[in-house]
Amino acid sequence: MQLYDALSLDKSLPKRKYLDRDATLAAEPNLAPEGLAGAWRFYDAQVPFVERLVIENVIDAAEHGAVVLNHAEAMTYLRDGDAVTGAVVRDRLSGQGIEIRARFTVNATGPWLDRTLQPLRDGATPLLRLTKGIHLVTPHATQQAHVLFAQQDGRLFFVLPWLDGTIVGTTDTDYVGDPGDAAATEDDVRYLREAAHRAFPNAPFDEIHFTWAGVRALVREEGVRESEVSRKHALYDHQKRDGTRGVLSVVGGKITAYRDIAEETTDAVSRRLGRSAASTTATTLLPGARPRPGEGSGAAAPDEALAELWPVYGTRAADVLALGRRSG
Ligand SMILES: Cc1cc2nc3c(=O)[nH]c(=O)nc-3n(C[C@H](O)[C@H](O)[C@H](O)COP(=O)(O)OP(=O)(O)OC[C@H]3O[C@@H](n4cnc5c(N)ncnc54)[C@H](O)[C@@H]3O)c2cc1C
Structure with a gap:
């Protein structure tokens, strides 16, 4: 946590905070209470798309x-x-x-x-050293985003709210072959499901909407575990x-x-x-983050029709809506 602070001195997000056991369970009632001492709350960014x-x-x-x-x-x-x-x-x-x-x-x-x-x-x-990582997408399971350690091997993994559901990921295993062919195996899915279930025993991790897999391109290093x-x-x-x-x-x-x-x-x-x-x-701001004339970049979408498009296109939402209307 201290290293995290040191590396993000000028960040604009709120400061981290320690939550005791009761505060942790209040923030995340689904969390398994056995052996729970508390949690650190910290803030990070997520790119949903x-x-x-x-x-x-x-x-x-x-x-x-x-x-x-x-x-x-x-x-x-x-x-x-x-x-x-x-x-x-x-x-x-x-x-x-x-x-x-x-x-x-x-x-x-x-x-x-x-x-x-x-x-x-x-x-x-x-x-390169190639390693595969998979994710599970399940129904909504937690209130907060969680950084956890898998009991099986001590590896760090995430349980993250994403749109209306939850992402559980990821794995890290050496990969050989065309990265375009990477896919989740039953072992990959079992590993993540077990790790996540241990922290959230009642969460719907058995109901998997879909999985996806990607291949990491890591600067070649031999003789260490994939995650290292x-x-x-x-x-x-x-x-x-x-x-x-x-x-x-x-x-x-x-x-x-x-x-x-x-x-x-x-x-x-x-x-x-x-x-x-x-x-x-x-x-330089990306196109959808640039203010349009008369708007701030963080301005709320001006009408309801745009609200749906706003999280995806940002300030370009009005152009996308106009394009949709033009093409019927
Ligand atoms: C499971 C997993 C989890 C990850 N989690 C994180 C994370 O939490 N945070 C983070 O910062 N990063 C994360 N990464 C890493 C992140 O995905 C990469 O850093 C990022 O995708 C690298 O971008 P890139 O453009 O270099 O490569 P890529 O995104 O892989 O893009 C390479 C592109 O090259 C194209 N291409 C290949 N061959 C050709 C060809 N012959 N002609 C034309 N085009 C070609 C491919 O189609 C592809 O579009 C994760 C990666 C994986 C696999």
């Missing part, structure tokens, strides 16, 4: 003049001697191949990185390491730090292109 966060960044990039292609799979690199000069991309909707030329190429394919680097680093030691591998990120300079110019890879990294990682990457590319524009990422 991570895919929207991606879209917000894509919209922002397009508004700044980027050409954005989705359903576009990079198949291989364009090469000129020892330099990468772009990529061949396949439009997965039309099947059409497109050559994209670039003065500099960044590979940010997350857990697919070693696969997408194969044409450049064939046979080289992988850069650092969550740090690294920029891999192919010129320094493999003698290939014109390309940089982003290895690992948490989404919490994504803007900082993006800034570091963009600065590194700018230096290589001989540019020195100051980055404004740290102080």
